[in-house]
Every structure is written in structure tokens, then in C-alpha cells.
Amino acid sequence: xxxxxxxxxxxxxxxxxxxxxxxxxxxxxxxxxxxxxxxxxxxxxxxxxxxxxxxxxxxxxxxxxxxxxxxxxxxxxxxxxxxxxxxxxxxxxxxxxxxxxxxxxxxxxxxxxxxxxxxxxxxxxxxxxxxxxxxxxxxxxxxxxxxxxxxxxxxxxxxxxx
Amino acid sequence: xxxxxxxxxxxxxxxxxxxxxxxxxxxxxxxxxxxxxxxxxxxxxxxxxxxxxxxxxxxxxxxxxxxxxxxxxxxxxxxxxxxxxxxxxxxxxxxxxxxxxxxxxxxxxxxxxxxxxxxxxxxxxxxxxxxxxxxxxxxxxxxxxxxxxxxxxxxxxxxxxxxxxxxxxxxxxxxxxxxxxxxxxxxxxxxxxxxxxxxxx
Numbered sequence: 451x452x453x454x455x456x457x458x459x460x461x462x463x464x465x466x467x468x469x470x471x472x473x474x475x476x477x478x479x480x481x482x483x484x485x486x487x488x489x490x491x492x493x494x495x496x497x498x499x500x501x502x503x504x505x506x507x508x509x510x511x512x513x514x515x516x517x518x519x520x521x522x523x524x525x526x527x528x529x530x531x532x533x534x535x536x537x538x539x540x541x542x543x544x545x546x547x548x549x550x551x552x553x554x555x556x557x558x559x560x561x562x563x564x565x566x567x568x569x570x571x572x573x574x575x576x577x578x579x580x581x582x583x584x585x586x587x588x589x590x591x592x593x594x595x596x597x598x599x600x601x602x603x604x605x606x607x608x609x610x611x612x
Numbered sequence: 613x614x615x616x617x618x619x620x621x622x623x624x625x626x627x628x629x630x631x632x633x634x635x636x637x638x639x640x641x642x643x644x645x646x647x648x649x650x651x652x653x654x655x656x657x658x659x660x661x662x663x664x665x666x667x668x669x670x671x672x673x674x675x676x677x678x679x680x681x682x683x684x685x686x687x688x689x690x691x692x693x694x695x696x697x698x699x700x701x702x703x704x705x706x707x708x709x710x711x712x713x714x715x716x717x718x719x720x721x722x723x724x725x726x727x728x729x730x731x732x733x734x735x736x737x738x739x740x741x742x743x744x745x746x747x748x749x750x751x752x753x754x755x756x757x758x759x760x761x762x763x764x765x766x767x768x769x770x771x772x773x774x775x776x777x778x779x780x781x782x783x784x785x786x787x788x789x790x791x792x793x794x795x796x797x798x799x800x801x802x803x804x805x806x807x808x809x810x811x812x813x
Binding site for chain 1: 624627628631632635636637639640649653656657660661663664665668745746748749750752753756767770771772795796799800802803806811
């Protein structure tokens, strides 16, 4: 251990002696705290432990009524608190469930539409020029009724020209 | 679920034991730096909450270092807030008198306050001896709070918390050599105070 950093007034043995003596005195001081401070520290410890236990609880069993929320002073705080305590996070779950349900339903609908198109193509009821038509999907979905009408009109026009 | 809760209780007990062990020390060391008991209590409580909320699941062996760091940071935050507050206070100084942050002996604590309660437990010691000892403790605590903050921090971590030089250096974000220098200077300063009180070193 180099000594260049040390204060020349004190050597390492004396330093240790001072440190140990001071430590004993500080320990005595810390062990003899006034009762009101000891109580405050005990309360602080209990609060910290409660915070840890609260954190460990699963998401849905949290106490949603917060102090700040309760004492917000607004007129609606009572019914809001009652609503939270009665239903908790149920509306949020219901909303999330609804969104998932709707997205599933939309996905199913899309698959059904595509299946209709595919089946129409396989059955080969699609006229070749329909593939060039921008609205051919609509044609397939409506079973070609729209285009059938248009075709008849076109044939009539051709006959008239002739 | 049950298993999770049981595990939680076990670590909660470890945390509780740890906090119980350090609460008095951390309060005292915060008083040494802030010189304000109320502020020290708030700082200790905040630190405990932060430890429990954010690091409560850590291994018990890691808690002392994490807690020391949290306590340091919370104390620093307090000083920063005080600085801002003091700027405003100095602007409106006519509205407020002197703060109660001073560590006057009369304001801080009265040794006689402890005497009544501790005399029962230590029946074999006479009142004068206890009073004398309490006074020595007060004087040393005052000397500790007079130390420059880095020296005090290094000394307390090294000799009161029994942290190693490398751990202390890591927590103080300085070199090990600096820690040794700080400790040596602090000891030199305290040695003078102890000698004044009649301790032979």
C-alpha cells in the first residue's frame, strides 16, 4: 500500500483506531434514537414493505382507488370511486375483448369473400375479359348479376348497330 | 399463485430485515449531511419506498449497495430542491425568518432527553457517565457533519457500512486512491476531535 496519498499526521494503524472508535460512537448514537424518530422509521419501513406487496399482486387485483384520485375534490370523484370499486377494470377488459372479437369477425368475412372469388374462378364462370375489369371482385361476389345485365345491354347495342 | 405469494413473503421478510438493520444508520448519516431531522426522515422513507418498489425482487446480497446508491441520489435530489427553494426564499426573505436547518446543539437534540429512558436499562452506570458518553457522541456526530461531504461519505461507507475500497470507489464514482485519501483525511480530522475529548490515540 503506497503512502503518498496519506496525511502525514496519521498512519494507517492510527487511522484504523480512530475509525473503530468513531464507529463505536456512531453505532451507540444510532442505537439510541428518540422514540418519535424510531416510530417514524418503523412506519416508513412498513409503508415500503406494503408497497412491495402491492406490486406483487396480479394486475387485476390492484386497488384502483388511489389517494390522489379519491381526494381530487371534483364533484364526480364519488361516483367514479364507486364505479371503480364495483367494476374495477372490467370495462377495460370488456373493451379489449370486443376489439378482438370484431377484428376476428372482420378477418373471417374477408376470408369468406376471397373463398367466393376462388370458387368462382375454379368453377370457371368468369368470362375472360372480366379479369381486366376493375370491379371483377364485385362481379364475383354478386354472382355476376351486374355484369350479366351489362353484357345483355352490350349485345343489344351490337344487334342494333348491325 | 399461492407459490408466488409465499415466495413474495419470503423476500419481503428479507427486505424487512434489511431495512430494519439499516434504517437508524441511514437516518443518522442523512442527518449528518442535511442537518435536518425532518428532511432526513423523508429522504429515508423515499429511499426505502424506491428500494421496495423497484428493487424489492433483487437478491438480498445486492440490497446494501443498491440502497446506498438510492439514499445518495435521494439526498442529492433534496439538496437540489433546497437550492431552488432557497433561491425563492432569498427573494422573499422578508416573509420568512431563518430556517430550522441549522444544527445548533440546542436545536438538534438534548442529551438529557436520552438520559431518562436509557438510565433504566443501564442501571450499573451512573447518570454522569451516561451523560458524558452522550455528549461525546454528540460532539463526534457534529464533527462528522462538519467533514466535507466526499470525506464523510467515504469514511462512513468504508468504516461504518464496512464496504470495501473498490465498492466505495464504485459508489462514489471515483478512484480507489481517492477513497483512501478521503478516509485518511477524515480520520485525521476526527482524531483531533477525539483527542480533545480525552481519548488516547
